[in-house]
Amino acid sequence: ALEYRRLGPQLSALGIDVYCVDLLGWGYTQLENVNSFSASAKVEALQGFWKTVGGNGEVIVGGASLGGAAVVEFAAQNLYRQDSSSSEGFVRGTVLIDAQGFVDGIGPMSFLPAPLARAGIKVLQSVPLRNSANQMSYYNPEKYATEDALRVGRLHCLRDGWEDGMLSFMQSGGFRPKEKVSKIDVPSLVLWGRQDGILEGKEFAQKFIDTMPNAELQWIEECGHVPHLEQAEVTARLIADFLESDKMKPLGKKSANGSNGVDSMFGNLLSNFMN
Numbered sequence: 001a002l003e004y005r006r007l008g009p010q011l012s013a014l015g016i017d018v019y020c021v022d023l024l025g026w027g028y029t030q031l032e033n034v035n036s037f038s039a040s041a042k043v044e045a046l047q048g049f050w051k052t053v054g055g056n057g058e059v060i061v062g063g064a065s066l067g068g069a070a071v072v073e074f075a076a077q078n079l080y081r082q083d084s085s086s087s088e089g090f091v092r093g094t095v096l097i098d099a100q101g102f103v104d105g106i107g108p109m110s111f112l113p114a115p116l117a118r119a120g121i122k123v124l125q126s127v128p129l130r131n132s133a134n135q136m137s138y139y140n141p142e143k144y145a146t147e148d149a150l151r152v153g154r155l156h157c158l159r160d161g162w163e164d165g166m167l168s169f170m171q172s173g174g175f176r177p178k179e180k181v182s183k184i185d186v187p188s189l190v191l192w193g194r195q196d197g198i199l200e201g202k203e204f205a206q207k208f209i210d211t212m213p214n215a216e217l218q219w220i221e222e223c224g225h226v227p228h229l230e231q232a233e234v235t236a237r238l239i240a241d242f243l244e245s246d247k248m249k250p251l252g253k254k255s256a257n258g259s260n261g262v263d264s265m266f267g268n269l270l271s272n273f274m275n
Helices: 005-013 039-054 066-077 106-109 115-123 127-136 149-156 162-173 201-211 232-242 261-267
Strands: 018-023 059-064 089-097 188-193 213-221 269-271
Touching: 005 018, 005 232, 018 039, 039 066, 039 162, 059 066, 066 089, 089 232, 115 162, 127 149, 149 162, 188 201, 188 232, 201 213, 213 232
Parallel strands: 018 269, 059 089, 059 269, 089 188, 188 213
Antiparallel strands: none
16 A cells, blocks of 8 residues: 555544555455456455455545546445435445546457566566656656655565466456446545646546536646645545535444444545555
8 A cells, every 4th residue: 555655644644544455466465365366356355345344334435547447346336325214335435536437448458368468567567667657657756756656666566476466457358447437426526636647637537527427626736647646735635625525424324333423434535546
């Protein structure tokens, strides 16, 4: 969860507990004795996490970049629904940070023979590619695209088993969120770096607003693709304002600690991402 090394402390300072969860096969998750690292397996692992840790209580789920695609997949399967006699699901809202939501799959790489796919994976973990991505991610690369940032972003790629996990994900075809975005009808906060050079905000941020029936957009100025790293304080404040808004008041589904109050719902921001 090093991707949120700046945002997490800012949220904590505002009184918000946050769970930063590495997606299965990425970050520092278990790599041994896992049958599949497919897109669906990643979503199932998140569901297992929240059942165990959160007791399937009300939760706002958030993600950045490719993690946004995972958020859409996860939320679409677990949207909170309530009628006069019962309720089901547990996702009360979403937070999408410069999120990928309108690109399905990973393109031709999913059809490559394993040896060629592994060669592509080697490129993904290479210093030149990671350095290029590091430079492109920030509005102010001189300040943030440092050697330390490169090392942090690449460290998990050097773990034994990471290549096998990536191959499994690629062969599964990747996430397919495009047709699911419109199903996310719970309150949603879309955050976007004004100077994002990877996912152009005027196109993609507006698509979320046009497609999701209950979404609001907040631009983050002087910021590239990673607001949670480049403008962590502003990002945290916007998330806190969203969580504290009237539309995010708990509806009564208890969390794992048996409480159904405002604090328990605010305490459940489940963040997932590819780091």
